[in-house]
Amino acid sequence: MAPAAVFVWLAAAGGRAYVSAQGARQGEPILPLPEKAIDVEPAKVALGERLFADKRFSADGSVSCQSCHLPNAGGADPRRHSVSAFGKIRPVNSPTIYNVRYNTMGLNWTGRTGDLDAQIKGSIGNADTMAHDWAKVVQVLAADPAMVAQFRAAYGGDNPVTQENASHAIVSFEKSLVTPSRFDDWLQGKDDAITAQEKVGYDKFKAYGCVACHSGINVGGNSFMKMGLIGDYFGDREKKGRGAIVDADRAGCP
Ligand code: HEC
Ligand code: HEC
Incomplete structure (x- = not known):
């Protein structure tokens, strides 16, 4: 983005006051991750982590949640397009699941999921993702003694393998994926938590207007934005020759 096309984040935010977390630096557009203890139970998180990596959640056994949300790739998909069950190529790739509990505008690129x-x-149900159904997943998990034991350890009861418990375990895992950093410490008021160079970068990030969209706890994801606020995003890509590659990719999409 050309630095010439800057605008001040406060103006772009319509003068909206940012809610300050306790102890945070006042007036910063980016807020620290809340410091409160994470409200999940370890046994449920461990079960959820295991289910997240279980390919039996897809109809053809080819993908788990983790296939598209890679822990070592920022919780997202480093590929341009995520690949679903039966090798179907998605028109988009996955957003990160890190800090996803702090998303405020609904989930997915569209915000359509509450x-x-x-x-x-x-x-699980989407033909373009795992193409499966919960009842079948539960049936398979309930027939696996190791799984039953882990469900029982987490949830107790004679019949612990249920959709409700499985979903709760995965949600617990997702809620545990919070990534506090030195920058959060700085936002909490610890002056030497980031280097002088990093501080200059953050000042530029604000001065160039990045924070108009990249603000709040998740440094973004709290507004819906037209792609190409300043130029013709898709048109410019065509002109630079990149569009041809993108279109070729799209042509292969369902
Ligand atoms: C085939 C790849 C794929 C698989 C498998 C997959 N996802 Fe996703 N996930 C995506 C894509 C792509 C999106 C964005 C969809 C959209 O916007 O249309 C997404 C979106 C999400 C989001 C919303 C994130 C946000 O910031 O809005 C969450 C949470 C999520 N997936 C969790 C899961 C869980 C849990 C599973 C397993 C039950 C799973 N995903 C399986 C590709 C996948
Ligand atoms: C008009 C709103 C807007 C402004 C201003 C903006 N961005 Fe973004 N940015 C977005 C959106 C929307 C996405 C996600 C879309 C995508 O990844 O294709 C994004 C994605 C990103 C990503 C990729 C994040 C990821 O998880 O993959 C980076 C890095 C980024 N922006 C940096 C910047 C920087 C640096 C600036 C300032 C020079 C800036 N952005 C200004 C809206 C904006």
Whole structure:
């Protein structure tokens, strides 16, 4: 983005006051991750982590949640397009699941999904994701003694393998994926938590207007934005020759 096309984040935010977390630096457009203890239980998180990596959640056994939300790739998909069950190529790739509990505008690029529980149901049932159904997943998990034991350790009861418990475990895992950093410490008021160079970068980030969209706890994801606020995003890509590659990719999409 050309630095010439800057605008001040406060103006862009319509003068809206940012809610300050306790102890945070006042007036910063980016807020620290809340410091409160994470409200999840370890046994449920561990079960959720295991389910997240379980390919039996997809109809053809080819993908788990983790296939498209890679822990070592920022919780997102480093590929341009995520690849679903039966090798179907998605028109988009996955957003990160890190700090996803702090998203405020609904889930997915469209914001169409309200909560993490509904998101899981959607992922499993969607023909373009896992193409499966919850009842069958539960049936398979309930027939696996190791799984039953882990469900029992987390939830107790004679019949612990249920959709409700499985979904709750995955949501618990997702809620545990919070990534406090030195920058959060700085936002909490610890002056030497970031280097002088990093501080200059953050000042530029504000001065160039990046914070008009990249603000709040999740440094973004709290507004819907037209792609190409300043130029013709898709048109410019065509002109630079990149569009041809993108279109070729899209042509292969369902
Ligand atoms: C085939 C790849 C794929 C698989 C498998 C998959 N996802 Fe996703 N996930 C995506 C894509 C792509 C999106 C964005 C969809 C959209 O906007 O249309 C997404 C969106 C999400 C989001 C919303 C994130 C945000 O910031 O809005 C969450 C949470 C999520 N997935 C969790 C899961 C869970 C849990 C599973 C397993 C039950 C799963 N995903 C399986 C590709 C996948
Ligand atoms: C008009 C709103 C807007 C402004 C201003 C803006 N961005 Fe973004 N940015 C977005 C959106 C929307 C996305 C996600 C779309 C995508 O990844 O294609 C994004 C994605 C990104 C990503 C990729 C994040 C990821 O998780 O992959 C980076 C890095 C980024 N922006 C940096 C910047 C910087 C640096 C500036 C200032 C020079 C800036 N942005 C200004 C809206 C904006």
